Amino acid sequence: MWIDESDTTQLSQRLRLGPRELLESIGGPWQVSERIPEREMERSGTLFVGRAGPSVAILVTDDPDPDVIVGVAVGEWQGVWPLLWSVTDETGVLTTPRRDAPSAEVDGFLADLRRAVDAAASAKAPTLVVCRYCGALVAPEFAVGEEVCQGCGTSVFGIVY
Ligand SMILES: [Zn+2]
Structure with missing residues (x-):
């Protein structure tokens, strides 16, 4: 049995789109992530990070008709x-x-979302690390130096995080 542990379905619900529609347009998977508390106080919402690395962050605000803020995902320890x-x-x-929006409006939203997500993914792409031990493509946040992922940092070099 295969279980999708990502939050892609939750993102699609928040954006009022079908999960398939969402995946076809912006890829995935997407995971709900912890935010820096000061950012959450400025603008409360749910932050999803996804695509390779992850490289893209999508903040869905808590407003009745939520704003969707897309950009490059940056993680901080x-x-x-x-x-x-x-x-x-x-x-x-x-x-x-809106829930009753005509399909042309939904299509326009999806096209804008896709452009924003692709632009953010391209912006982060040059910083992604390809692990020379396992071949994983990870964000620098999940790498040790420029060529080893954290998983192999532990299994190959015994680094404990
Ligand atoms: Zn690795």
Whole structure:
């Protein structure tokens, strides 16, 4: 049995889209992530990070018709697990279509979302690390130096995080 432990379905619900529609347009998977507390106080919402690495952050605000803020995902260690993630270098600020929105409006939203997500993914791509032991493509937040992922840091070099 295969169980999808990602939060892609939750993201699609928050954006009022079907999960398949969402995946076809912006890829995945997406995971709900912890935010830096000050950012959450400025603008409360749910932060999803995803695509390779992860490289893209999508903040869905807690408004009745949520704003969707897309940008490059950057993680910060604040001493202990887990990493705290932020949206940086915003590539798009969109508003979720209303529940009764005509399909043309939903299609327009999806196209804008895709552009913003692809732009953020391209911006982060040069910093991603390809692990020379297992071949995983990881964000620098999950790498040790420029060529080893944290998993292999532990299994090959015995590094404990
Ligand atoms: Zn590795």
